[in-house]
Amino acid sequence: MAVREKEMRDGCDVYNPVQLSRFADGEMDDDTSQEIGNHLGHCSICRQMVEAHHHLSTISKAVLKAELSLGEGLRIESRVIEHVRRKQPRTDGWAAVFMSKKVLIPVAAIASFGLFFLFSMKPDMPLVGPSAIIESFSGDISSVIIMETPESHETVLWYSENENAQRT
Amino acid sequence: VIFFQLSVSNKVKPDGWEEPRLIARLKQGDETAFKVLIEKYRHRLFSIAYGITQDREDSLDIVQEVFVKVFRNIGRFQEKSKLSTWLYRITVNHCLNWQRRWKRRLGWQHHSFDTTESNAIAGAESGKNDPESILQGKELEKMIQMQLAALPDKSRAVFVLKELEGLSYDEIAKILKIKRGTVSSRLFNARKKITAGLRAYGR
Numbered sequence: 001m002a003v004r005e006k007e008m009r010d011g012c013d014v015y016n017p018v019q020l021s022r023f024a025d026g027e028m029d030d031d032t033s034q035e036i037g038n039h040l041g042h043c044s045i046c047r048q049m050v051e052a053h054h055h056l057s058t059i060s061k062a063v064l065k066a067e068l069s070l071g072e073g074l075r076i077e078s079r080v081i082e083h084v085r086r087k088q089p090r091t092d093g094w095a096a097v098f099m100s101k102k103v104l105i106p107v108a109a110i111a112s113f114g115l116f117f118l119f120s121m122k123p124d125m126p127l128v129g130p131s132a133i134i135e136s137f138s139g140d141i142s143s144v145i146i147m148e149t150p151e152s153h154e155t156v157l158w159y160s161e162n163e164n165a166q167r168t
Numbered sequence: 169v170i171f172f173q174l175s176v177s178n179k180v181k182p183d184g185w186e187e188p189r190l191i192a193r194l195k196q197g198d199e200t201a202f203k204v205l206i207e208k209y210r211h212r213l214f215s216i217a218y219g220i221t222q223d224r225e226d227s228l229d230i231v232q233e234v235f236v237k238v239f240r241n242i243g244r245f246q247e248k249s250k251l252s253t254w255l256y257r258i259t260v261n262h263c264l265n266w267q268r269r270w271k272r273r274l275g276w277q278h279h280s281f282d283t284t285e286s287n288a289i290a291g292a293e294s295g296k297n298d299p300e301s302i303l304q305g306k307e308l309e310k311m312i313q314m315q316l317a318a319l320p321d322k323s324r325a326v327f328v329l330k331e332l333e334g335l336s337y338d339e340i341a342k343i344l345k346i347k348r349g350t351v352s353s354r355l356f357n358a359r360k361k362i363t364a365g366l367r368a369y370g371r
Binding site for chain 1: 199207209219228309355
């Protein structure tokens with residue numbers, strides 16, 4: 001046992017631990033791999049090192065392996081997709097296209113100009129004025145009603161006067 | 169067809185989405201393509217993140233951030249490397265940045281041992297399911313996790329990519345943008361430290 005431990009400590013003269021590590025990882029070229037494979041057949045020190053390497057790999061893989069639960073997987077997906085949707089221009093229908101600012105703002109501007117020109121170009125309309133003019137009035141009135149007929153636009157003035165008032 | 173698929177079912181199948189097609193659709197901002205990407209890679213990215221951070225909640229956040237980053241930067245992906253290489257690189261960088269951030273703030277050196285896969289180690293080592301073996305397995309798992317946590321961040325990243333993903337030295341070198349020789353030496357030193365740590369505990 002003591003001899004074996006000494007051998008392990010001193011290592012093998014043919015291959016060093018770094019080379020054996022690369023061999024175990026399958027990172028040596030074919031010729032060297034073949035040579036090391038042959039060497040392992042009769043060198044217990046190197047064989048044990050390679051076996052220890054594989055053993056550590058197996059255990060480490062089991063320790064490192066972490067599975068996502070269904071809920072965790074969905075959580076990732078929903079959050080990422082939510083982000084994707086938020087950052088993307090909506091193109092899922094004509095309504096969305098028309099409601100986008102890129103379309104809405106120019107349309108509103110054109111409509112405003114249209115309305116402005118429509119009213120400014122309108123021909124002069126005859127002014128509707130009173131059909132009777134009260135030239136003068138003196139006296140006291142208690143109440144007044146002013147009305148206009150719907151079609152002939154005649155103004156009807158009705159008032160209630162006191163004793164000294166005059167009607168024109 | 170895409171609209172119909174979205175409205176009927178949220179579940180997407182990654183089969184039939186070859187990488188060039190997937191990348192092209194991702195670059196178009198196709199939501200279905202992102203669902204395929206998430207379905208295809210979330211487990212692997214989570215394993216890597218968990219291997220490096222040793223924290224379940226943080227790993228979930230990191231994976232989420234990685235996918236969001238992919239969404240933002242897919243236009244810049246030049247397809248000189250595989251999509252998986254790019255994803256792994258983003259994940260590892262995120263993990264390392266996350267640890268730098270927390271180490272600065274809290275002097276981070278915490279590990280969570282509440283994994284539900286604790287029994288896996290017992291099975292992996294002995295193939296037995298009796299309570300004694302499971303207990304030994306859990307102890308060994310804790311010891312390895314402690315040794316892992318004590319490794320330098322960059323060595324742990326190399327170790328995780330090798331042992332968990334089984335990537336070659338060249339692939340790891342590409343992901344971490346380091347030399348192949350550096351991968352070899354970091355890996356060797358990581359194993360040496362873990363083995364020495366386990367010996368100290370009498371394993």
